[in-house]
Amino acid sequence: MNFNNKDTFFSNLLAERGRPLVIAGPCSAESEQQVMQTAEALKKLNVHLFRAGIWKPRSRPNTFEGVGLQGLAWLARVKEELGMRVTTEVATGRHVEEALKQGIDVLWIGARTTVNPFAVQGIADALQGVQVPVMVKNPVNPDLALWIGAIERIYQAGITDLAAIHRGFSSYQKSKYRNAPVWQIPIELKARFQNLPVIVDPSHIGGTRDLIFPLSQRALDMGCDGVMIETHPNPAEALSDAEQQVTPAALADILDKLQVRKTNYDDAELVSRAEELRLKIDAADHDLIGALARRMALVEQIGEYKKQNNVQVLQLERWKEIFRTRADWAAEAGINTAFVEELYKLIHVESIRKQTAIMQAGNPGAKTDTNPGHVS
Numbered sequence: 001m002n003f004n005n006k007d008t009f010f011s012n013l014l015a016e017r018g019r020p021l022v023i024a025g026p027c028s029a030e031s032e033q034q035v036m037q038t039a040e041a042l043k044k045l046n047v048h049l050f051r052a053g054i055w056k057p058r059s060r061p062n063t064f065e066g067v068g069l070q071g072l073a074w075l076a077r078v079k080e081e082l083g084m085r086v087t088t089e090v091a092t093g094r095h096v097e098e099a100l101k102q103g104i105d106v107l108w109i110g111a112r113t114t115v116n117p118f119a120v121q122g123i124a125d126a127l128q129g130v131q132v133p134v135m136v137k138n139p140v141n142p143d144l145a146l147w148i149g150a151i152e153r154i155y156q157a158g159i160t161d162l163a164a165i166h167r168g169f170s171s172y173q174k175s176k177y178r179n180a181p182v183w184q185i186p187i188e189l190k191a192r193f194q195n196l197p198v199i200v201d202p203s204h205i206g207g208t209r210d211l212i213f214p215l216s217q218r219a220l221d222m223g224c225d226g227v228m229i230e231t232h233p234n235p236a237e238a239l240s241d242a243e244q245q246v247t248p249a250a251l252a253d254i255l256d257k258l259q260v261r262k263t264n265y266d267d268a269e270l271v272s273r274a275e276e277l278r279l280k281i282d283a284a285d286h287d288l289i290g291a292l293a294r295r296m297a298l299v300e301q302i303g304e305y306k307k308q309n310n311v312q313v314l315q316l317e318r319w320k321e322i323f324r325t326r327a328d329w330a331a332e333a334g335i336n337t338a339f340v341e342e343l344y345k346l347i348h349v350e351s352i353r354k355q356t357a358i359m360q361a362g363n364p365g366a367k368t369d370t371n372p373g374h375v376s
Contacts, residue, residue: 003195008161009133010197021226025051027241029071039078041248050084064239072102093126108135114150115139124157133161142169163197168205178207203230203244303355313355
């Protein structure tokens with residue numbers, strides 16, 4: 001996929017004001033009055049795109065699932081009377097057709113649709129021969145290949161004016177977030193497709209309005225291109241996602257506080273100092289790799305010892321001791337203990353793999369499991 005074209009809807013918007021792309025509007029279009037009231041307030045803030053959900057895929061029946069077609073007419077009114085660009089979510093080919101009839105400027109594909117290649121292909125088929133910008137949200141589960149696959153399907157339909165929306169990932173683990181950010185996934189997407197705009201949806205990641213600003217700032221600090229923030233004139237009365245919506249006044253405050261960092265150093269002395277620190281980081285990384293190599297050599301030695309003495313690979317008490325003590329050592333060194341715990345889980349998986357391979361070596365028909373791993 002080639003996203004090097006500089007004359008696209010998204011690239012032009014990003015260059016238009018020299019600031020992050022800002023998409024805002026209610027989670028759901030609830031009434032014509034609510035839509036117009038919100039849009040009038042957001043027009044004063046010069047947001048790039050006015051958003052509102054018309055069809056709302058909900059987890060359970062008998063909840064508010066959007067106003068449907070009549071909401072498209074309200075968005076068309078926003079576009080005509082206020083001169084604002086508008087966007088809405090589509091989940092089927094029919095949604096695409098109806099949205100285009102009303103002149104919707106930008107379409108977005110939601111997380112629950114992205115997760116289904118058949119649904120995405122149906123949308124792609126409806127977009128054949130059409131030129132309209134499309135934004136693709138990540139799937140609900142942390143699967144980069146699935147996200148890229150959805151973008152590819154739309155791209156192969158002839159839509160090259162594309163953007164990705166990071167809205168976090170569902171998880172059973174307890175977290176302060178509604179959807180875990182798992183930042184390494186959008187970072188990897190950005191690394192693979194450097195000219196693909198990545199927009200962050202802090203409303204869905206955080207799930208509460210107090211997390212919107214810190215999540216937005218973190219996104220910009222990591223080079224994301226914009227934010228999509230759900231905005232409602234009276235969030236407490238919203239028919240969907242009330243806790244994560246902000247008023248237009250609160251949005252104005254968030255946008256005022258956001259800091260846009262420089263993309264690179266613009267001073268020779270700063271460049272020199274940064275390069276000096278990077279060289280030290282490289283040296284530290286070299287030492288880390290060397291330490292890991294020495295550790296793995298010891299792992300192989302103990303694997304041979306276990307094989308000679310017919311002792312099983314996994315020694316649970318030893319693993320518990322490592323997991324506990326390394327976290328303590330990290331705390332003493334001022335390193336995030338959760339980070340070290342995750343690091344040692346990976347180290348443990350590789351240690352088990354190596355020792356399992358040693359155990360199976362020389363056994364006819366033995367096949368090494370490339371991902372054994374008992375991590376807790």
